Amino acid sequence: MGNVLHMRSVEIPFPKRSLNLRSVHCPLPTNNYQQHYCYNSNNSNNTKVTEEESYPQATQKASGQEVKTGESGEKKASKPQDGHSKDTSKTTSDDKKGPSVVQQEWKLEVLSLNNSNIMKSHKTVASTVATKTTVATIAGAAQSKTSSVFQKWAAMELEVQRPMTKRQLSDECAAYSLRVVKKSTVRREEGDIQRDVEGRAPVRPKLQPRPRESSSTVKSGSVSKKKLKRELFATTEVFSSVDNHAINTGKLLSQKIFSVPTITQTITEGAQNELEKLRAIWIWLCHNIEYDVSGYLGLTDKLCSPERVIETGRGVCCGYSSVCMQMCQEAGIECQEVSGHGKGIGYRQGQSYQNTKSLHMWNAVKLGGHWYLLDACWGAGRVDMDNKAFIKRYDDFYFLTDPEDFINSHCPDEKEWQLLDDPIPLEEFEKRVLKTSEFYRLGLTLLHPKHFLLVTENGEASVSMKFTKPVDFTYQISQRSGCEPKAVNSSSGLLTVTRESMRLRLLPPTGGTYDVMIFARSGNNSGTFSWVCSLLVECPEQEPTKELPENPFLSWGLQRSAESLGVKKCSNGAEAAVSETGSFELVLHTSRPLMMLCELTQKDLDSSIAKRCLATQIQSDRLTCNVLCPYLGYYRLSVFVRNYERPQDGFQNGGNFLLHCTGGAINLNELFPPALSTACGPGIRTQDAGLSKFSHTGALVSTQQGKCNITFQNQQDLELHAVLFKEQRKRLGHPLCRHVFFTYNSSKVTISVALPEAGVYKLGLYAKTSTDQDFSLLCDFVLCNSSGSSWPPFPCTYTAWQRGSVLFEPRGGLLEPLSWVLFRVRVPGAQRVSVVGEQLMELQLSKSRVWEGEVFTGASMSQLKLAASGGGGGSTDMAIIMSFDVLSQQNEM
Numbered sequence: 001m002g003n004v005l006h007m008r009s010v011e012i013p014f015p016k017r018s019l020n021l022r023s024v025h026c027p028l029p030t031n032n033y034q035q036h037y038c039y040n041s042n043n044s045n046n047t048k049v050t051e052e053e054s055y056p057q058a059t060q061k062a063s064g065q066e067v068k069t070g071e072s073g074e075k076k077a078s079k080p081q082d083g084h085s086k087d088t089s090k091t092t093s094d095d096k097k098g099p100s101v102v103q104q105e106w107k108l109e110v111l112s113l114n115n116s117n118i119m120k121s122h123k124t125v126a127s128t129v130a131t132k133t134t135v136a137t138i139a140g141a142a143q144s145k146t147s148s149v150f151q152k153w154a155a156m157e158l159e160v161q162r163p164m165t166k167r168q169l170s171d172e173c174a175a176y177s178l179r180v181v182k183k184s185t186v187r188r189e190e191g192d193i194q195r196d197v198e199g200r201a202p203v204r205p206k207l208q209p210r211p212r213e214s215s216s217t218v219k220s221g222s223v224s225k226k227k228l229k230r231e232l233f234a235t236t237e238v239f240s241s242v243d244n245h246a247i248n249t250g251k252l253l254s255q256k257i258f259s260v261p262t263i264t265q266t267i268t269e270g271a272q273n274e275l276e277k278l279r280a281i282w283i284w285l286c287h288n289i290e291y292d293v294s295g296y297l298g299l300t301d302k303l304c305s306p307e308r309v310i311e312t313g314r315g316v317c318c319g320y321s322s323v324c325m326q327m328c329q330e331a332g333i334e335c336q337e338v339s340g341h342g343k344g345i346g347y348r349q350g351q352s353y354q355n356t357k358s359l360h361m362w363n364a365v366k367l368g369g370h371w372y373l374l375d376a377c378w379g380a381g382r383v384d385m386d387n388k389a390f391i392k393r394y395d396d397f398y399f400l401t402d403p404e405d406f407i408n409s410h411c412p413d414e415k416e417w418q419l420l421d422d423p424i425p426l427e428e429f430e431k432r433v434l435k436t437s438e439f440y441r442l443g444l445t446l447l448h449p450k451h452f453l454l455v456t457e458n459g460e461a462s463v464s465m466k467f468t469k470p471v472d473f474t475y476q477i478s479q480r481s482g483c484e485p486k487a488v489n490s491s492s493g494l495l496t497v498t499r500e501s502m503r504l505r506l507l508p509p510t511g512g513t514y515d516v517m518i519f520a521r522s523g524n525n526s527g528t529f530s531w532v533c534s535l536l537v538e539c540p541e542q543e544p545t546k547e548l549p550e551n552p553f554l555s556w557g558l559q560r561s562a563e564s565l566g567v568k569k570c571s572n573g574a575e576a577a578v579s580e581t582g583s584f585e586l587v588l589h590t591s592r593p594l595m596m597l598c599e600l601t602q603k604d605l606d607s608s609i610a611k612r613c614l615a616t617q618i619q620s621d622r623l624t625c626n627v628l629c630p631y632l633g634y635y636r637l638s639v640f641v642r643n644y645e646r647p648q649d650g651f652q653n654g655g656n657f658l659l660h661c662t663g664g665a666i667n668l669n670e671l672f673p674p675a676l677s678t679a680c681g682p683g684i685r686t687q688d689a690g691l692s693k694f695s696h697t698g699a700l701v702s703t704q705q706g707k708c709n710i711t712f713q714n715q716q717d718l719e720l721h722a723v724l725f726k727e728q729r730k731r732l733g734h735p736l737c738r739h740v741f742f743t744y745n746s747s748k749v750t751i752s753v754a755l756p757e758a759g760v761y762k763l764g765l766y767a768k769t770s771t772d773q774d775f776s777l778l779c780d781f782v783l784c785n786s787s788g789s790s791w792p793p794f795p796c797t798y799t800a801w802q803r804g805s806v807l808f809e810p811r812g813g814l815l816e817p818l819s820w821v822l823f824r825v826r827v828p829g830a831q832r833v834s835v836v837g838e839q840l841m842e843l844q845l846s847k848s849r850v851w852e853g854e855v856f857t858g859a860s861m862s863q864l865k866l867a868a869s870g871g872g873g874g875s876t877d878m879a880i881i882m883s884f885d886v887l888s889q890q891n892e893m
Contacts, residue, residue, distance in 0.1 A: 227368075236396055242280050245269070245280065246267040246284050247287055249266050250283075250288060258311045260306060263284070263327070275367055277332075278331070281333075282324075285324055290392070295314075302316050303315040304319045304322060309323050317360050320377040321362055321376070322337065334365065334366040337363060338413075339361050340417070341358050341429070342360035342378075343410075344409075349434065349535070349536040353426055354426065362410060371419055373403060375398040378395065380395075381393040381395075397441060404420065431451040431452060439532040442469070453538065454506070454535055454536065456537065456540070459508065460506065463518065463535060464501065466502075469522070470523025470561075472523050473495060474519050477508075478515050480513040491548035491549060495551075496556050496557050497560045499563075503574075510539070516537055517531055517534050518531075519531055549634055551656050553656050555574075556658055557570070558655040559655055565652055566591050566592045567588050567623075568589045570588050571587040577659050579664070582661055583666070584659055585624065587622055588622060593643070593684055594618070595644045597678065599640070600627060600638075601636045604633070605630070611674075612673070613628045615676055617679070619684060620687065623641070624681075624698070625637065626699060627659065629666060630671065634658060635658070636656060638657075639653070673727055674727060676762065679779055679780075685777075689716070701782065702784045703783065706754065708753050709753070712748075714744075714747050715747055718769060719775075720766065722740045722742070729756075734756075734813075736761075738796060740752070741795075741811075752794065755785045758787055758788055759785055762780055762782060795812075795813040795883060796883045801882060806825065809821075809822050809825075810823065810884070813884055815857050815884050817858065818857060823835055823855055823866070824850055826850050830869065831870060833845075834878060836864065837857065841853060862886055863883050
């Protein structure tokens with residue numbers, strides 16, 4: 001007897017504390033999201049529940065079904081069969097307290113199967129209702145035991161009479177027999193109940209079972225045993241008016257109206273067919289009856305009888321099913337109570353139901369000649385075991401649930417009531433993966449495993465699902481250890497979610513048994529996650545521990561929403577990318593310009609150092625992240641993106657990637673320079689500035705000689721500037737700006753770099769778009785020099801060094817003393833070019849428009865200056881465009 005194993009909406013991260021329950025009877029809707037323990041975030045107390053529910057020693061029966069409960073408390077629904085069941089009845093424990101309700105009913109059976117007799121029977125019934133004097137005559141035509149019943153009931157005063165001509169009879173019922181039931185409810189005080197000679201409460205009048213198909217008929221006879229829910233209705237929205245009417249007009253308990261006929265007639269008024277009547281009954285039950293938690297816990301008597309359930313507004317599972325059956329009987333709908341096992345409160349993965357009594361009850365109804373299943377107890381809400389309270393949470397899934405889905409949580413005592421073409425044995429039911437209603441509501445399909453138990457191979461196991469609509473997932477793993485479970489780091493699983501599938505790789509940290517709970521939510525919202533299914537993992541072997549990084553962003557690889565964010569594909573998948581060199585390159589191809597930020601984490605990696613492990617490049621159609629790994633092991637690289645042109649938008653997680661460095665860890669002194677721009681290398685900024693055709697298209701420039709030239713086109717003739725930076729320098733000499741030299745040749749620009757020592761440098765490229773603006777950063781280049789050579793600085797240039805000027809020789813800015821040096825330079829528009837030293841040396845213009853000549857450095861000069869005159873007419877005005885340093889004899893290189 002109990003309620004539903006209900007999913008619970010949870011927030012991330014998941015709470016660590018839990019409530020450990022002993023296995024108790026009666027599956028029930030609960031807030032627990034671990035099968036063997038319950039948790040409520042508002043209650044940190046751990047409370048053990050040890051009270052076991054036992055059934056009242058009573059027999060209930062109605063509408064063609066007999067429900068028996070013996071000393072063991074076992075309750076069973078009778079198997080569909082021909083003929084009538086033996087009629088036995090006892091008062092329930094509910095009848096022993098408070099006002100008791102005694103039902104009287106009378107029944108007429110006409111054993112005639114032809115249509116003429118049926119029509120004649122209808123007329124006889126109408127006549128019987130009109131006058132009581134014909135009862136003896138009609139009863140004389142029936143069986144003798146029926147006559148005695150009529151004689152006994154004829155003397156009883158009836159409070160309610162309903163014309164039998166209004167009762168709906170199906171053709172199939174009429175083909176078996178015709179019965180008329182009339183009820184009278186008499187309220188008595190407890191002290192007025194008459195006792196028999198043994199002091200027991202009197203036995204109630206018996207309810208004859210309604211005609212129904214035999215087991216063989218339900219199985220494969222002329223009446224089909226099932227149809228799918230979607231064949232009845234496409235969506236529950238078709239019941240909106242019925243639902244509203246049942247809710248609005250069904251508030252009869254507050255008016256102290258407890259009559260089943262009155263309530264049924266009120267809520268089904270206006271219903272067009274049996275389906276709408278059943279829907280009204282279902283809605284009324286789910287919204288007006290609460291689960292009897294105190295009865296379930298044994299604190300009070302359990303409420304099962306329809307009268308007491310309706311009067312108090314609460315009951316356990318058999319209370320819901322008995323009221324449902326009586327209401328269906330009043331509405332002319334054939335209904336049965338079905339007993340069996342339910343995976344609800346107290347259920348534990350791997351639990352065996354062999355040789356144990358079944359403690360749950362639900363209903364089967366016949367609509368249009370087909371049987372359907374429903375569980376109003378599970379549809380009404382769930383139980384918060386921490387606070388011992390019932391939480392109303394309507395669940396439409398358990399209304400006419402398809403048998404293939406229903407069998408995963410409900411296993412009837414009689415296989416026929418599975419309504420499956422091939423009923424499964426109890427052993428198979430025990431192995432089935434526990435799935436909640438949210439699993440089906442989200443349209444999930446479990447691909448692997450088929451059963452709840454997973455055994456690891458090489459320390460791993462996997463779960464996979466597919467779906468048709470966007471779904472987000474997360475999970476929780478806990479190890480069974482003694483009485484209380486032990487929470488396991490989420491890094492023990494690798495979750496991958498694509499547009500149509502999900503895969504969870506489970507990597508238990510040690511040998512043992514683990515409970516795995518999977519949560520999901522619709523991908524179209526950012527609400528809380530709901531529990532969808534649970535599994536059990538056995539890890540018999542002890543595998544080397546893989547210290548995987550935490551992933552707070554749910555899944556690995558590209559996020560399911562990445563495409564909507566503008567990311568089309570990625571160079572890395574969800575599996576760990578392995579590197580033996582200590583470096584990675586991640587490339588995301590985009591459908592529109594995006595801005596990117598990255599985060600790198602590892603168990604030994606400090607956050608300040610992690611920033612120096614990343615160099616990102618932002619281009620209009622791709623995003624690139626270069627990663628350095630200073631330690632061996634696993635890393636998490638998370639990428640966040642937003643629209644490039646909408647800086648007001650927030651960054652969203654586009655993907656999370658697992659990196660495994662197996663060798664070649666980078667020395668901490670060889671990480672990327674600090675304070676790198678988020679836009680390294682040519683990208684959207686350089687493109688917007690009019691720079692194009694870069695010789696080096698990436699952010700990283702490697703040189704094994706210590707020299708490099710970076711060329712590009714400057715279409716807008718911008719004023720450019722470059723800054724070279726190195727964090728630590730072993731050799732102190734000229735400033736690093738002297739190691740960068742610009743050459744302009746028409747629209748082509750060459751940045752020459754001669755590095756003074758090995759190491760990693762940052763070269764920042766700046767531009768000024770107008771005279772009234774400062775230089776702005778266009779991009780950073782990372783220069784990696786593995787050469788041990790030390791290159792001298794370039795000459796020092798001045799503002800007169802015009803665009804189009806080219807220095808051919810000497811390229812170095814340091815000259816040897818007492819030596820002849822060849823000068824070759826192109827200065828557009830110059831009329832005269834000279835080198836000023838100990839004496840003035842005029843350079844000559846060659847046929848190729850290059851000024852050239854040899855100059856003696858001398859012994860006393862510290863500098864040679866290159867000057868040019870642009871004026872004509874023998875003007876002697878000269879402008880210095882460049883200077884060279886002359887080494888002293890003591891400082892010769």
